[in-house]
Every structure is written in C-alpha cells, then in structure tokens.
Ligand SMILES: Nc1ncnc2c1ncn2[C@@H]1O[C@H](COP(=O)(O)OP(=O)(O)OP(=O)(O)O)[C@@H](O)[C@H]1O
C-alpha cells in the first residue's frame with residue numbers, strides 16, 4: 001500500500017535562494033511523523049509547498065498516490081490536507097467561532113461542520129466557553145488550541161502542524177502534545193514540525209532530520225532519539 | 239487616563255459656575271459693532287441688543303445647553319461627569335466658533351471684547367463657561383458608561399426606537415437647514431452652522447455619556463427589520479420637514495448618490511481591504527453610459543432606452559471595468575495596488591476629457607440629459623403634491639435615491655454575511671492565512687472590485703439624469719479621495735458609517751462656503767480631529783470597533799494579533815487563482 005503522503009526529492013527556491021534541496025520522506029496513514037532540524041533548515045517551506053502555497057522547483061508530492069504539487073491550495077485542502085501555519089496566523093479580530101467557520105470554508109455540509117465544531121469545543125473546553133470572544137485576546141496557548149482546532153475544521157486526513165509548541169510554557173506544550181496523541185487515536189494522521197525535538201520524537205512513529213535543506217537522517221522516533229548525532233546536534237548533548 | 243487634579247467639591251463648584259456662566263453668556267451681547275457684512279445673527283450685536291431674554295438661534299442653543307448643564311450638575315444624574323464634559327465641549331465650541339469668526343470679520347479683538355466704551359463679552363464668556371464645565375469634571379475619574387436594559391417588553395422597545403428615529407429625522411432636518419442657505423443675503427451661514435454642530439455635538443456627547451446612544455444601537459440591532467422600516471419612513475418624511483425646499487432636496491440627493499457610491503467602495507476597501515484610489519471612475523462610467531443611452535441631443539449614439547435597461551447596462555459595463563481593474567490584484571498588493579487603481583482613475587479622467595470615442599463630450603460635457611419620468615409622465619424635476627402637501631421640485635429624485643440607497647444597503651448586507659463576505663473579511667485580515675483556509679483569494683478580490691463597480695455604475699446612471707449634465711470634472715481624483723475618506727471616517731465595513739461619512743463630507747463643504755478661503759483648511763482640520771479621537775470611524779463595524787482603540791468590547795486591551803508581519807519577497811509564490 002502506498003503511504004498517505006509521499007515527498008520525493010523535493011526542492012523549493014525563493015528566487016535564487018534554494019531553501020529546500022532534495023527532501024524525501026513519507027507519512028503512513030495513522031502515524032505521527034516529525035520533521036526536525038535547525039532554524040532555517042526549510043521545514044516551514046516544505047509544509048507550505050505541500051499545502052500548495054509555494055511551488056516546488058523539482059520533485060514530487062503524492063497524496064494517496066496522486067501528485068498534488070501542481071494543484072491549487074484550495075484543491076489540496078479539499079482533498080484532505082490541513083495546515084496549521086507557523087506563528088498560528090489566526091484571524092485575530094474575529095471570534096473563535098468565526099475562525100473555526102473559516103477553517104471549514106471548503107466544506108458545505110452544515111450539519112457536519114456543526115458536529116466538528118462541537119468536537120473542537122470538547123477537545124478544548126476553553127474555546128467553547130469563550131466562543132464569541134476575539135481570537136486576538138487569547139493567550140498564546142489558547143491561540144494554539146484554536147489554530148489546531150481551525151485546521152481540524154476542514155476534516156483533514158492529514159493534519160500538518162508547524163511548531164505548535166512555539167512560545168508555550170512546558171505545561172501548555174505537554175497539553176498540545178497530549179492533544180496530538182489524542183487526535184492520532186481518533187484516526188488523524190499528523191505531520192509535525194517541531195523545535196522541541198525531544199518531545200516531538202518521543203511521540204512520533206517516525207522522524208526525519210532536515211539539515212541545510214536536505215533530509216539527512218530518518219528512522220522511527222525512538223531510534224532517532226537514541227542517535228548520537230541527533231542528540232549532539234538538536235538536543236544539545238555531547 | 240483621566241487625571242483628578244481637583245478636589246471634588248471645588249470641581250463641582252467650577253462646574254456649576256460654568257453652567258451659570260453659559261446661561262449668562264447667552265444673554266450677553268456678542269459683538270460691539272455691526273460688522274461690514276451685516277449685523278451678527280440673533281440680535282447679538284450691541285446696537286441691536288434690545289432683548290436679552292428673547293433668545294433665538296445660537297444664543298437659544300447656548301441657553302439650552304446651559305440649562306441642561308445646570309440641571310445635570312445640581313441633580314444627581316448617571317455618568318454625571320461624562321455628560322457635563324460633553325456639554326462643556328459643546329459650549330466651548332459655540333463660543334470658539336463665534337469668537338474666531340467675529341474677531342476675523344471685525345478686524346480684531348475689539349469686536350468680541352470692548353471697543354469705544356462698549357463691551358460685548360458673549361463669546362468670551364461662553365468659552366470660559368465651556369472651560370469651567372470641562373474643568374469641573376476633573377474632580378473624580380470619569381464614570382463607566384451606564385448600560386440600560388435591553389430586555390423590555392417589545393412594544394416599549396418599539397416605542398423607544400420610534401422616538402429615537404423621530405428625533406433623528408428632526409436632527410437631520412435641523413442640521414441640513416442650520417445656518418440657512420449661504421449667499422450674499424446670509425453671509426454668516428457658515429459660523430451659524432458650525433455653532434449648531436457644536437450644540438448638537440455637545441448634546442450627542444452627553445447622550446453618549448448617558449449610554450443612550452449605545453442603548454439605541456443595541457435595540458436597533460435587536461429589531462433590525464423594524465428599525466429599517468422606520469428609518470426608511472423617516473427618509474421619506476424628510477421632504478415634509480423644514481428641509482423640504484428645492485435647495486435642500488438637491489443637496490440631499492447629491493449626498494445620496496455619493497452615499498450609495500461610498501457603500502460600493504466599502505465592499506472593496508472595507509470588506510476586502512483593497513485600497514482603491516480611482517473608484518470614482520466607476521461612477522463616471524455608469525454616468526456616461528446612461529448619458530449616451532438617454533437620447534440627449536449631445537450624445538453621439540442617439541439611442542434612448544428605458545431607464546431600467548439603462549441601469550442594467552451601466553451596471554454591467556462598470557462591472558466589466560471593475561473586473562479588469564481588479565485583475566492586477568492577483569499580482570500586486572498593498573501600496574502597489576493603490577497605484578494601479580490610481581492610474582486607472584487618471585486614465586479614465588483623461589480619456590473622458592479628450593472625448594474618447596465621442597462618448598464623453600470632452601470639455602463640453604454631455605448636457606441636457608432629459609429627466610426621468612414617472613409612469614404618468616411627471617418629470618422627476620417637477621414639483622409634486624403628496625398627501626395634500628406641495629413638495630418642491632427634485633423631491634422625486636430624492637425619493638428615487640432613498641430607494642437606491644436602501645437597495646444598495648440590502649445588497650451590501652447580504653454580501654457581507656455571505657460566504658463570499660466572510661472570505662473578503664478573511665483576506666482583509668490576513669491574505670496568506672485566508673489562502674491556507676482554501677479561499678480562492680484571486681477570484682474573491684476580483685469579485686470585490688466587480689461588485690463595488692456595479693453599485694457605483696448604478697449610482698452613476700441615476701446621477702446622470704439627476705444632474706442632467708455629465709462631464710469629466712465630476713470624476714476627478716479628489717472625488718475618489720473624498721469617497722475613500724467617507725468610508726474611513728464613517729467606519730470601514732460599516733453601512734450606516736458610509737452613509738454618515740458621505741453625508742458629512744459632502745454637507746460640510748456645502749455648509750462651509752462662507753469660509754471660502756479657509757474652507758478646505760477647516761475641513762481638513764475637522765477630519766484630523768475626528769480621526770484622532772475616533773480612529774475606528776464614527777459608526778464602526780463590529781469587527782473593527784475596538785481594534786484601533788486598543789480595546790475590545792469588554793474593555794480588555796487587545797493583544798497583538800498575528801499576521802501583520804512586513805511583506806517578504808515571494809517570487810516563487812503560487813499565483814492566487
Ligand atoms: N519568503 C522568503 N523569501 C526568501 N527566503 C525565505 C523566505 N522564507 C524563508 N526563506 C529562507 O528559506 C530558508 C528556510 O526557511 P524556513 O522558514 O523553511 O525554515 P524553518 O526550517 O521553518 O526554520 P525555523 O525553524 O526557524 O522555523 C531560510 O534560509 C529562510 O531565510
């Protein structure tokens with residue numbers, strides 16, 4: 001069976017600057033897969049390319065066996081890939097509910113949207129309590145919950161989270177990682193980009209290290225955690 | 239916030255003194271001699287000062303504010319200091335306007351103080367009174383604005399709304415006619431109008447301080463349909479008030495055309511957040527199309543179509559141009575888009591000036607466009623009799639434009655609450671994030687331009703018949719800027735805001751004619767003051783209401799919102815579709 005998402009020899013450039021060079025990885029259905037790497041390694045660029053916001057210069061992206069890297073962002077979203085972008089990018093002047101509605105913009109099944117909104121409120125009760133408040137007034141952790149909730153509203157097969165723990169306290173970070181586990185158990189496949197390599201790899205079925213725009217190491221999350229080079233480079237050891 | 243540098247009892251005494259002084263000022267003479275252009279209105283000149291207690295005009299207004307202030311500073315009213323501060327600003331404004339104008343006209347301070355053994359300290363007293371009233375509110379911090387109950391029995395709420403809108407109708411009629419029609423016979427219409435604004439503004443500020451304005455707006459949100467019907471009714475009743483003269487009907491109809499156009503612009507700027515500096519071109523396109531299809535002798539086509547067809551064709555052609563101008567929005571953003579639209583406005587204006595295709599009449603304009611006709615053949619510029627009341631000529635155009643505005647408002651409200659409207663607002667907030675939500679941002683932006691242009695095109699068709707002459711001078715850059723200012727001043731994305739903004743921007747210049755040379759200066763100053771003290775606009779849209787004030791509706795400080803990062807180079811971006 002082909003993997004849910006397969007990225008093959010992907011290269012992406014901003015003008016003359018090649019930000020991603022020859023990156024390959026795959027995500028099996030039901031897995032949590034992490035991409036880790038130093039600042040500027042090209043992780044965000046990779047996710048933006050998968051969701052159709054950037055075009056690759058070379059390589060293929062296959063989703064359920066079909067190439068998607070020529071498709072428009074809204075088509076990719078509708079086909080089942082949601083993206084919670086780096087820095088959350090909420091609509092700060094809109095309410096929680098309006099943000100969630102926009103997350104479901106590509107859908108038109110009112111009843112299903114309603115049900116998924118309830119699901120988000122169950123997962124994050126604080127959002128439900130303050131659903132009519134402006135998103136911009138929420139704390140960083142709450143905003144991250146909303147960003148994840150908003151991405152879930154398109155009912156994705158694959159949920160891509162770009163640094164969901166950015167700027168959060170250890171407790172809040174733990175909360176987010178618990179949520180990721182829970183989403184996985186509910187059947188969502190997750191592609192996670194994290195600075196927090198230790199925690200990310202610990203919960204991942206598979207991890208990839210991106211360095212200077214290329215994939216250099218891969219393996220099951222726990223194996224990578226044990227790898228000396230990973231520990232040296234990203235976990236500040238030895 | 240508010241400082242409290244006075245002890246409460248002293249502040250209270252100052253306030254009472256201010257109120258009393260305002261009443262006294264109303265009874266004092268205001269000028270020591272008859273000015274060159276004629277006596278100061280309302281018997282305020284010393285020579286004519288035979289009846290200190292027979293108050294009229296601005297002196298009556300000042301007297302009223304003074305009485306209200308006195309009552310409010312003695313009796314315990316809710317939000318007392320807010321009310322008094324509002325009234326104080328009103329009193330000071332009346333004093334200042336008259337003080338400045340009399341000084342300028344009379345050639346020095348002698349005119350407003352003492353000269354040749356005579357003294358006329360009215361304006362000075364009013365200024366001081368206003369200052370005292372304001373000072374008197376510095377004893378304690380300002381109160382919270384009271385919240386009134388909005389769950390009364392429905393008939394009571396309806397009654398409240400009816401009364402409020404009746405007052406609104408009265409205020410609109412008063413504001414339009416305040417100061418009278420300017421001209422040689424009435425050289426002081428400008429300052430009298432400004433005095434009235436000071437009076438009205440003071441009372442408004444007091445009402446806002448009491449929480450009445452918020453109460454009304456809550457109620458009207460609750461009973462939308464009812465409010466809309468009553469407002470429409472009020473608009474239809476305006477010609478039956480004092481404002482029902484040919485002159486004011488023409489002014490009101492002009493404002494109406496621009497208000498309808500401003501609502502269209504509000505789609506582009508207010509909802510989708512796209513800066514359009516050449517928008518008046520679409521009004522022009524609509525007007526020229528209508529002029530050419532009106533059967534006017536000067537139009538080279540010589541076709542005469544029924545008006546409803548003309549409206550549809552004007553709208554369609556303006557819409558096509560809207561889509562064409564909108565298409566660069568796929569590639570350019572922000573400042574660059576503004577330049578593209580600016581260029582389009584200039585191209586249109588120059589093309590029209592050069593009589594392109596013989597369609598615009600060039601500098602001769604297209605004159606003698608026949609007026610519209612009612613079903614029974616009554617021309618729209620004839621005077622009519624309705625319910626036994628003779629109404630001035632031009633009133634039919636006024637009615638038509640009220641209907642036009644109502645229709646445009648309905649379109650706007652529906653668009654705003656539609657899926658497309660949500661997409662526009664998302665694009666305005668954060669275009670990249672909107673794209674990540676699956677919004678086809680390119681299509682949405684072109685559609686915003688198209689919708690805005692269609693509305694302007696319709697307004698243009700009405701404009702052509704109403705003014706009967708269409709020439710390029712009506713569609714210059716300045717008009718685009720004024721429309722944009724109307725939208726921003728009223729509150730971006732807000733419908734009543736656009737109407738109020740357009741009214742202010744097109745009434746003020748009309749009313750300030752008396753100031754001739756200083757007109758634009760005063761106008762600009764007023765705009766700066768409004769934007770300084772009310773950056774979110776006069777009637778802000780819910781989404782924007784708090785943002786610029788840095789607070790949300792509950793008064794919490796607004797956190798930094800993401801998505802305001804500066805633009806980065808993005809050469810490999812997928813072009814939006
Ligand atoms: N819009 C842009 N234009 C030009 N260069 C860019 C742009 N965005 C990113 N880059 C460059 O591309 C490279 C990869 O950036 P990217 O944001 O993908 O890194 P990242 O792995 O997500 O880093 P971080 O961990 O800091 O988020 C960097 O060198 C960055 O400077």
Ligand SMILES: [Mg+2]
Pocket residue numbers: 043044045086162
């Ligand atoms: Mg990144």
